[in-house]
Amino acid sequence: RKQMSYDEFYSRDLHQRIVAAKRKNGSNAKILAGASGTWQYNYDPAKIEEYDLYGIVEGDLGGIGPEMDGTGGRFFDALINGEMETANPFKKREFKVEIKEFARDGRKYHGRFIHCWDQPSVDEIPNIINPSMHGQVEVMRGCGRGCKFCDVTLRPLRYYPVEKVQKEIEINMKYGGLKNAWVHSDDIFVYGLNPRTTKNMQPNREAIEELFKGIMATGVEHTNPTHGTLAGAIADERLVPNVSKIIKASPSNHIGIQCGFETGSIRLIGKYADRKLAPYQPAEWHWVVKNAVKTLNENYWVPAFTIIMGLNNDETPEDSWETIRLIHELENEQPDSKFTVTPLTFVPIGLLENSAFFDIGNSIDAPKLGVMYKTWQHNFKHGIQKFMRKVGRENPIKNLFFAALARSLGGVPLGAMERYARKKGLEHERVIETIKAKYW
Ligand code: SF4
Incomplete structure (x- = not known):
């Protein structure tokens, strides 16, 4: 089929x-x-x-x-x-x-x-004239961190002034009845900085705070950025706490943000995305991930991670195991942490546009299947199950229903991967068994 x-x-x-x-x-x-x-x-x-x-x-x-x-x-x-x-x-x-x-x-x-070729200046980019989907408004284009697998970074950096962002939010509120602003950038923590003159990509906290103050001044009830880097989130210890206060993050107002986890492999992150970590070094990647999750969660932010499987077709079994171990360490060291992990396959764009696509059907070896299995297991155990338990906790019938729903949402793909491993042979089965025994 x-x-x-x-x-x-x-x-x-x-x-x-x-x-x-x-x-x-x-x-x-x-x-x-x-x-x-x-x-x-x-x-x-x-x-x-x-x-x-x-x-x-x-x-x-x-x-x-x-x-x-x-x-x-x-x-x-x-x-x-x-x-x-x-x-x-x-x-x-x-x-x-x-x-x-x-x-x-x-x-x-x-x-x-x-x-x-044309790369319009901010003044040439027209404001939206009709409501956008889910209240999404752009606040910048380009990124400047230079990850080799990304084409956003090849475009020049342009930041929208607060007034331009406010005008678009007003369109969404007035004509779309929206009460939220979903703030699009590829790394919100780059907003307002000049990567050529700013040492080590240190965030421009004042500019980011002004941006969110301006957004909240429109009267929206909720706002969250689409994307941000983990290093950017902790490079200035006052940044996330201050922004959280401005946007009124709280236990009943969680802030979702998509962050590139990419890989747990120090080798791969250093080779393909070293500036994603700036101001930190590739050797500090695990520390950055763990500290960023802690900081974000403490301030009611929930990161949704994406992982690149088969990065430039250069991911070794040891790289895959490093990813599995890092997710497990996060779960173990921060048992109440909140994050999801979604595996994506490598797409040759940006500086790697001449590479080949990662062909998951034919190139998935046992440890990469393990990465996929671990991410689903994490989302199942630490996301879906916990969430469903919370939703159904006041009503035993509801509880049964949501427990069954959780089992099918998480359990079905896990079961499918286990069957796939059995079909592929001993090596694949062993990886699944190792994850169950050591990294569950
Ligand atoms: S941080 Fe994100 S947007 Fe920026 S270059 Fe890297 S992958 Fe691209």
């Missing part, structure tokens, strides 16, 4: 409707796809053909497309004039066109990738 993700299902549905409408009307419209998920066409180029895509637009154009008198207008003029078909790929121009060829399952696929 072919598995299909929720995203793929709805994306396919949308494209099928577009293609059907085009056919029905005998239209010659050119279909473009853009935004940050376009790397997925490199992974599955058959979709370019299936969705009848004329081009895949990469770069910042998505944010300025509506401005017809600016880059957006020039882009559509070039498109209508057929310049995307005749562009010289070796000549530097505003829109670089690259025809890529992919070999998959014994046949060739082609895709027209259009790169937009």
Whole structure:
């Protein structure tokens, strides 16, 4: 049975409707796809053909497309004039066109990738005019920490002034009835600093505090940043406590934040993401993770970690075990800590764009299966089960229901991985048994 993700299902549905409408009307419209998920066409180029895509637009154009008198207008003029078909790929121009060829399952696929060089200044980025999804508002673009597996960091850093952020929140409140602001950045603790002149990425606490004061002044009841680094969270010991007071974090107002855990391997973090740790050193990575979890939790923040499996196809069994051990140490040393861990597979973007995708189906060795198993076990035991117990504690019937729900949410994937390990053989089974015996 072919598995299909929720995203793929709805994306396919949308494209099928577009293609059907085009056919029905005998239209010659050119279909473009853009935004940050376009790397997925490199992974599955058959979709370019299936969705009848004329081009895949990469770069910042998505944010300025509506401005017809600016880059957006020039882009559509070039498109209508057929310049995307005749562009010289070796000549530097505003829109670089690259025809890529992919070999998959014994046949060739082609895709027209259009790169937009333009990197709009903050003044050129238009404010939203309609409510955004879940109250999300951008507060900066770029990052500056330089992780090799990331393309955000290749873009210049731009910070939105507080007034611009407030205007967007007001749109969400006025037209969307929203009472929250979901503050998007790729590392909120970088907001306001100049990585060229700021020693060791020391956060600009004053700028971050002013930003959140401005956000709360709009009258929102809840705000939380989308992403932040663990090192940034503890680099200034007053930062998280002060921001927590401003945004009224409390036991009944937890602040969720997504943080890149990436790997427990000191070797890998040093090789691919050393500045993610600044002002700390790679050798201090485990200390950084543990202290950041403690600081965040103490101030009612709950980090949602992501891990990269098969980082640059360079993850050794020992690297995987380091990740498993670090999660377990966190659980053991801070039994009441709150965090989730989600394993993702390596995608070749940023400075590693010429590497190969990590092929989980064929390249998952026993220790990597162990990483996946450990993350699910953690989320099951320390997240789902605890949460469900809390929800159902006042009512025995509810309790039974939520206990069963917890078992199926967590237990089913764990059981599936155990069956997979049995099928794969002794080495995989041994890894699962070791986790159960030593790292549970
Ligand atoms: S900290 Fe995050 S956003 Fe910044 S470069 Fe690293 S992975 Fe990218």
